[in-house]
Amino acid sequence: MMIRIAIDAMGGDQAPDEIIKGAYLAQSSDWGYSLVGAKDQISDLLKKYRFDISPVSVIETDEVIGSDEVPIQSLRRKKKASLPVAVRLVQQGDADAVLTAGNTGAFMAAAVLFLKTIPGIHRPALSPALPTVCKGKMVVLLDVGANMDAESSHLQQYGVMGSLYAQKVLGIVKPKVSLLNVGSESGKGSKVVQEAFELLEKSEIHFVGNIEARDLFSGIADVVVCDGFVGNALLKSGEGLAEAVFSMMKQEFTTGLREKLGVALLRPALRKVRNRLDYTEYGGAPLLGVNGICIKTHGSSDAVAISNGIRIAGTLVRERLLEDIQEQMKMLGGRIHD
């Protein structure tokens, strides 16, 4: 059976061009697309990239929700914008997954509103996979901002969902799940985190205890669980600090002839480091816990990032992530703290 992926063709800084180009790059006999947005623009781009038209349908909308719009308000005012229309395709059973590079808050709100959460799941979690110092090894961090007031039971569910996600997308049989904390010993941290530690210990996952933020990028954990406020701060400070390091290098590397020559020699290697640190390369975060495969890619996503996001969406549908989360929730039903 062919998987159908709904794509918000108008979301993100580089829409619709890079979005359609990304869809082109990710073309596969496994899936087809429902592209939502301005029909003329999309048709031109389909022609430009010489798309195989058969598995592609275009759903015309002329409204777009901007990245800076207030999520709930914009959803109310723009019911026919490309983002909510794309999400509703999943609700209506016309698509198996949805992807956007658009307004994160509006996407999360639309996903919860139209698709609801999986029975038993209290709150969804935005769950990017981030680079580590171990080449090729990623770490899934969740939640990075779907839920600002996480309770301990939410953190427990993040552990369960993150573990399933790492199995399916990173291909790790028994992912090591850690709880972000201020120290590695048990008994550390806020009340919520202390409670979450005990709940995670009782869960049917490979929980390996607390992890300090300094080890987030070390590659020792496959999944790191934290509150959405903390995760969002970590994700953004990581972006900011990576930029800061490169900005400091620029300042120090342009002082003299010696430095200029050194930089010229190292330029390709520096670019590799920069690319490894660039989260936007990594193709999007799923919103785990809603009853549909929802992938959010970075607002500045280019075609490569979009194509990575599409492949993740396809993998999660094929690997039946939703069904497995549902199954886990049923099994753990009695044991999940409410």
Add this chain to the structure above:
Amino acid sequence: MMIRIAIDAMGGDQAPDEIIKGAYLAQSSDWGYSLVGAKDQISDLLKKYRFDISPVSVIETDEVIGSDEVPIQSLRRKKKASLPVAVRLVQQGDADAVLTAGNTGAFMAAAVLFLKTIPGIHRPALSPALPTVCKGKMVVLLDVGANMDAESSHLQQYGVMGSLYAQKVLGIVKPKVSLLNVGSESGKGSKVVQEAFELLEKSEIHFVGNIEARDLFSGIADVVVCDGFVGNALLKSGEGLAEAVFSMMKQEFTTGLREKLGVALLRPALRKVRNRLDYTEYGGAPLLGVNGICIKTHGSSDAVAISNGIRIAGTLVRERLLEDIQEQMKMLGGRIHD
């Protein structure tokens, strides 16, 4: 009047050698030292560095609290350890400030236990100044781990204390105070943070609104207020990410002859970047809000970091930080949310 600074000579990875050397580097006619620790070792080091003995007294103790010991337990079991004895010198009026590179948790607990908080202050805050991309410009981040369950009123007080601290140590007349949040608009974030926004707006400080973690190192704010759990995570992930960047560079820079030559040319410049990112260089964080000047330096502090910490301690005593916080708390008494 001479300022007297109590120093835990045995705390930290490089104690007592680098501690005593740091005290030597920071020697000043403005202050004298009370060095707490193993008398023989300290005396030998004083001789080694040819200390001017007159403003130095040595308080003998033979117990030390290790960095990995459980704070409260260790304080109970080792009442005569160098760390609590140094803090008690301030309590007894025998010192004006205390500095340690030892166990952070034990230091915070001893400070609250022996010195109490300033009347009106609900919770103290550990408050390091961190480097930014603007050369020479620092940002004060508080709290980074003294209080794991911050309420909105605590965050408000952090803003007031952080502003006074930035005035005195960074020399900024009207420090820009920001609230760490997941977005720059008001109405964002957790309930506690949303409440804190309103309280900070009403405070007699230059509150400039929310700041996202990506701008933490950009230099646009002088003081950034956050929950101790978040601040701790940011501080440690910053350390971790800086290390990760250098580790990735090492991987990419040693691939070929070209890269090796480039690195050789850039080595001095790379070292400068590394030093700018090295928090341990920046000489310690005050525990703001306790009734005594308490400076915690990084566990791996060398003599330069210790000497910077001592200078900060001296500055805060001379500039009467405690009296100013007391004054502010009295003035704001009615208006600070309890």
